[in-house]
Amino acid sequence: MLRASVYVTLRPGILDPQGETIRASLQRLGHAEVEAVRVGKYLELDLRTEDRNAAEQSVTRMCDALLANPVIEDYAIEIMDGESTCSLE
Amino acid sequence: MLRASVYVTLRPGILDPQGETIRASLQRLGHAEVEAVRVGKYLELDLRTEDRNAAEQSVTRMCDALLANPVIEDYAIEIMDGESTCSLE
Amino acid sequence: MSDGRPWEAVGLTQEEYRAICAELDREPNHLELGLYGLMWSEHCSYKSSRRHLDRLPTEGPQVLQGPGENAGVVDIGEDMAVAFRIESHNHPSAIEPVQGAATGIGGILRDIFAMGARPIALLDSLRFGDPADARVRYLFEGVVAGISAYGNCVGVPTVGGEIVFDDAYRDNPLVNVMCVGLVERARLVRGTAAGTGNVVLLVGAPTGRDGIHGASLLASREFDENPGDMRPAVQVGDPFREKLLIEACLEAVQSDDVIGVNDLGAAGLTSACSETAARAGSGMQIDVGRVPRREPGMNPYEVMLSESQERMLVIVRPEGVARVQSIFRRWDLAAVEIGKVTGDRCLRVFEEGREVAAVPVQSLTDGAPTYDRPWKSPEVETSRWEPGIAQGPDPGDALTEMIGHPAFASRRPVFEQYDHMVGINTVLAPGAADAAVMRVKGTDKGIACVADGDGYLCALDPRRGAERSVAESYRNLSSVGARPLAITNCLNFGNPEIEEIMGSFVEVIEGMRTACLALDTPVTGGNVSFYNETRGRQVHPTPVIGMIGLLDDVERHACSGFLRAGERLFILGRGGENLGASQYLRLVHGISAGPVPAVDYPLERSVGLACRRAIAEGIVRTAHDVSHGGLGVALAECALTSPCGLGAAVDLSGCDDPEVAFFAEDGSRILVAVSPEFAPRLREIAAESRCPLKEIGRVGGDHLEIALEGSRVLRSSVQELRNAWERGLE
Amino acid sequence: MQFGVVRFYGSNCDWDCAHVIGRVAGAPVRFVRHDEDDLADIDCVVLPGGFSYGDYLRAGAMAAHTPVMEAVRTFASAGRPVLGICNGFQVLCEAGLLPGALMVNGGLRFVCHPTHVRVEDNETPFTMPMEPGSVLALPVAHHQGNYQPPPGRFDARVVLRYCDPTGSISAEANPNGSWDNVAGIANLRGNVLGLMPHPERAAESILGSRDGLGLFESVRSWWEGGTAYV
Ligand SMILES: Nc1ncnc2c1ncn2[C@@H]1O[C@H](COP(=O)(O)OP(=O)(O)O)[C@@H](O)[C@H]1O
């Protein structure tokens, strides 16, 4: 079992109204040091395979086809061992 | 300038209809190896500070106050050097 | 200029470039050429269409503002007026459906509140290829999601529209959006920059590199490029900021400090500055250095040409600047002084005090070239269908097939994604009737609106197709009880440099002209979208009509569903003799054959009049026009939209061919139901209105039963029809 | 008695609520800005629907941190009535005035259509005159109305549940997948009510239903009855 982390972000220059609104809100909450906020998506995929290369290739295909919108978004992929290591725990 | 990456994910046990829908779509696209998908948020914050400890503390406060909803979400934070290194480029 | 053919970079011709040089008496610099490139683009200048558009009738006592402003305006009495307009966002939606459609909504809203009117309703007229195709699905779902996301967030209900599926739109979906707003007559604002010394404020979002050479150029050229290369043109909408902009602008125009308001749409600052100055016969000077930026390092060219969303230009008296700025500040919006109105009829652009462009205002707007492009009327499809073609399928099966076809299936999966109630004015919501009806709070009145087009008919016969589109809109409004007031229109065509395309454009305009004159519905504005073409495939010539009507007493309206068992069913009008150009021939028999039925205007008017009177007197509460799918589909729709699932039993005597009796679309007919005690009064109204009237049956039961000359030819349960109807779009 | 309708940036049912309270129910009402901190002249706070701050990040999240919400917290803790409708309900959850969270609809899409809700609890100022088990026709219009309770104990009252027109609770009657068909909950005291359906859209017969008017009239008679704060 492998786990893929996919980070989807807006391409540079594309307006990010969410990020801008969050930034303003954080500043109102007293976090004056926040200069910019960008909002993207973070996906975790559990994959029934042990082949990292194959996994990376197939997740790339998934990103191109569905997970990211190439017209306005970029993505990055990380492949890790599944179950045991989870980036967030 | 520092950059904070914030990963917000649904807490275990919380229903993730979006992840479930994406999994089903990926399987329809032929990706039978996808066992589970979880959808979260990925935020990048540019911070006008050089103090990593202070940055980490203040981003933690931002997460607790606003960026994540503790009833349903967990979060993780990473602090990196800003500008020069961007996780995605 | 180092490049030997500088005009090419901005999409102009060599002759156009020469004309610019003659106008300036020198060569334009890079920025100036950019300004001309944008303003003289097809999208902004209407250079291929203008002389034909001039044929449209634009006057009437109800018209307060005809074409030429941000929106048309009609009088509805009691010192109130309605501003409305339709616009296309076809090309952006083909590249990025969610944002393309969303920014379309944003743009049409700004046209309405630029007039000082509060937007009260949105409509969307959408066209796609076959929904079974994965790419088409993606476009369809994305467009709907974009409209839903933007419209719902800004709090303007989406109350109507239409969705058409036809292979002609496979690569070029059409996304036309319409907005209707309400304004006190005395508070109408116009997009003018009058009064030397008045101050120009830029309000709303900071300016980024969005859509430079975007909407305008994109919509002014063929569409063969790889969408990947269009990325810089993709704009993302921010409905949250738009909501603040609506509230702040409507508050600001209440003061006498504001002289004029204009949105920044296609061609951004360039167009807003030159058009406001041109309307007032003034000049303007602005300093791009003062324009708030979203991105570092933008040059004057980029600032002037950016199509960043959610921005407005507000012209203010100098003594009122601080007051107006404080209104915007309270709505968390920047309102930055970027320049002033001048008397020299020149648009002068400065950067940090240095003049970087100076061009005569009129040369950018009215001075744009116009072309009488060669055109030739396309061949009109007149081949006749053969009566009794094939012993067609059983009419009951054919009806179920049609009702479940994407062309007719329930639109609920779409309009449920739109907030159609916010504002608490929606009296007739999507799916309830032939047109949406909004009440006007504080009065007894109601406003009805509809958006309707028929590219298929126009492909067969552009002139008659256009006439029928106007007539159908007129009939749709009459069916809810509203008196039609005026239209706006969106003309979606392929490449105007092709003679037949240009010819169909000319014919469509002639058809609209005829219909609008005959039905007293002047044209108050509109939009032209050419170059809806990909690799030589053109969309059908598709005029979309947006029509506004008025109900004096909004409580007296009709919806399309059967309401009470025992009511008697009548047809107002005449028709049903000819299957030419019908959906039945097309969907069931696969025959695209004419002739497109002509419109009988005296009949159309008397049908409308009779229907409106019967509704206004309160005797008719169910009315539905007979159009696509003929009487069979119309009856089924009355049953399917009945809140209590009522069917009807009908005898269509006088016609011996069931296919024609069921599915012919010609003529002008409205189905109405009245309780038996009012039938005599309905006869009187019809007679007084010179409207043919025929009784055909009764409302009741949970089946639809249709007989011809006494013998039953169809019996379908409403539930069975519903199953097909509700699944058709899945 | 005076109602206060709070306007956050992005609220869009503020006028609708004010119209129904002021014109239809005939009660005094004023708008309250998101940055006000004095609610002394207000007897019932209404948090209206809409998309405060665009619903960016999470619906209601940013509005929950505005100054006025501090004042609303104090107001509520004094037992005064607070009504959160749709986005207002989301704000109340995000502010911690009601437990749980409103997640994206099970179908992942915005839904706008008529629903029915069953009154489960009439011991709140908003539902006093209603019989438990009675059914109200109220429309919904939201993207994030899928109520999920907090982990652990559920310290609140279920006041309204989605049902069919006859009052029976079923999955088909649930427009968004919310836990236990929850359409509206109140705090244990009953003075803070949040609901996803829009009572203000069902308060005039020309719009199809008057069932929603009852909530506003109830709180007024509760107040006029001089009932001590709960
Ligand atoms: N794109 C849309 N947006 C909103 N409402 C729509 C849309 N398309 C159709 N509707 C609504 O669905 C109902 C049925 O549409 P349609 O089949 O075009 O009706 P008709 O043929 O009677 O004009 C109408 O009330 C219409 O306003």
Ligand SMILES: [Mg+2]
């Ligand atoms: Mg129609």
